[in-house]
Amino acid sequence: xxxxxxxxxxxxxxxxxxxxxxxxxxxxxxxxxxxxxxxxxxxxxxxxxxxxxxxxxxxxxxxxxxxxxxxxxxxxxxxxxxxxxxxxxxxxxxxxxxxxxxxxxxxxxxxxxxxxxxxxxxxxxxxxxxxxxxxxxxxxxxxxxxxxxxxxxxxxxxxxxxxxxxxxxxxxxxxxxxxxxxxxxxxxxxxxxxxxxxxxxxxxxxxx
Amino acid sequence: xxxxxxxxxxxxxxxxxxxxxxxxxxxxxxxxxxxxxxxxxxxxxxxxxxxxxxxxxxxxxxxxxxxxxxxxxxxxxxxxxxxxxxxxxxxxxxxxxx
Numbered sequence: 233x234x235x236x237x238x239x240x241x242x243x244x245x246x247x248x249x250x251x252x253x254x255x256x257x258x259x260x261x262x263x264x265x266x267x268x269x270x271x272x273x274x275x276x277x278x279x280x281x282x283x284x285x286x287x288x289x290x291x292x293x294x295x296x297x298x299x300x301x302x303x304x305x306x307x308x309x310x311x312x313x314x315x316x317x318x319x320x321x322x323x324x325x326x327x328x329x330x331x332x333x334x335x336x337x338x339x340x341x342x343x344x345x346x347x348x349x350x351x352x353x354x355x356x357x358x359x360x361x362x363x364x365x366x367x368x369x370x371x372x373x374x375x376x377x378x379x380x381x382x383x384x385x386x387x388x389x390x391x392x393x394x395x396x397x398x399x400x401x402x403x404x405x406x407x408x409x410x411x412x413x414x415x416x417x418x419x420x421x422x423x424x425x426x427x428x429x430x431x432x433x434x435x436x437x438x439x440x
Numbered sequence: 441x442x443x444x445x446x447x448x449x450x451x452x453x454x455x456x457x458x459x460x461x462x463x464x465x466x467x468x469x470x471x472x473x474x475x476x477x478x479x480x481x482x483x484x485x486x487x488x489x490x491x492x493x494x495x496x497x498x499x500x501x502x503x504x505x506x507x508x509x510x511x512x513x514x515x516x517x518x519x520x521x522x523x524x525x526x527x528x529x530x531x532x533x534x535x536x537x538x
Contacts, residue, residue, distance in 0.1 A: 241472065241519070245495025248468045252461025273462065280463050281471045 236291035248284050255280045258306050262313040262403055279316055283309040293347060293374065307375050310403040347378050363438070366430040370419035379409070380416045384438055465492060481521025486528070489536040490518045508532055 235243035247255075259279045263271055271279075286308055353360040367377045379398060386394035395406040395413070402409065421439045424430045433439060473488035481487055494504045494515075501519070505512040510529045517523050518532065525536055 240500075241476075242491040242495035244472060245465065245468055245492050246498060248463045249461055249465065249496070252463045256462045277463050277467055280461075281467060284463075284468070285471060285475065 236288055239288075239292060241288065244284050244288050247287065248280065252280055252284075254302070255283050255305075255309055258309045259283060259313055262310045263317070265403060266313065266317040268317055279313060282316070283312045286312050290347075293351060304373075304375060307402065314401075314403065346382055347374065350378060350381065359432070362430060362433060363436070366420060366423050366427075366433055367416075369427060369430070370416075370423040372416045372419050376412055376416045379412055380420075380438065383409075383413050465496075468492065476521050479521075483524050484521045486523060486525050486536060487519050487521035489525075490515070490528075490532065493535045494519070508535070 236247065256276060259276065260271070263269075287305055290308055350360070350364075354364045355361075364377070367373075372380070379402065382398055382401075383394050386397055391397055393406070395409045399406040399409040404412075417439065424433045424436075424439050469485075469488040469492050472491060473484040476484040476487050494501070497504055497507070499507060501515055502512055505515045508515070508529075508531045510532050514523070514529060515532070518528055525533060525538065528536060
């Protein structure tokens, strides 16, 4: 993971060779949770390769102090599978309407795009940077923080049950999602309340 | 009490089909070459092959260049797809399939 995080393209080969079976395991599990039973070996190979390329592309966002490498990677692999399943569903739904169009480029997963947007905001906005620092101090990893933000956004947009929406998006159960949000929020709140460096964040809805 | 698996048991586990990667190295090479080609590199296949050799060795570019006895800058250019197979230094060319 450290080699991938430094942008070393050669690490893709080591990843595929030594951890390909683990990536394939996550791919199979996620496919099953999306209702796809059984997959052609060529499709599986293609998905594992997609996942390896995706991990290489986003590995720079991994922080040694954040999520464990494999746990972090699982979220990205699940995103690749969700895109694969989603593309198939879209093609079946309105095949006629899109038949003449150029294929749309694959959209990044919600988790990925939100993580990228957050990383950009961290660089640009000192207040967001403070939130990221508070999250680190609270031992809330990047994925959990992104979930927390996503949850807040969903809730703010009037979603009656954000946990259900996000559970589907992140490939987990609503109960697990609620637990993740609750735990992340509690830790953040504790750090903001006790550490004077983060006192400015006490007004934020995120920790309210 | 859980028994700690010895080397033989670990080796046996590694031989099990579920521990084998479903991805062949040629497929990874093709995919990496496909990712390098749009960047305008004239020799993406050579780049992918050199990266595959270094990836398998687990070495950093500098360490690999030292081990292979090639200039790190040449290795860097080869991995960027700027050098054809014929232009590779002998030691490196022998590692890269024709």
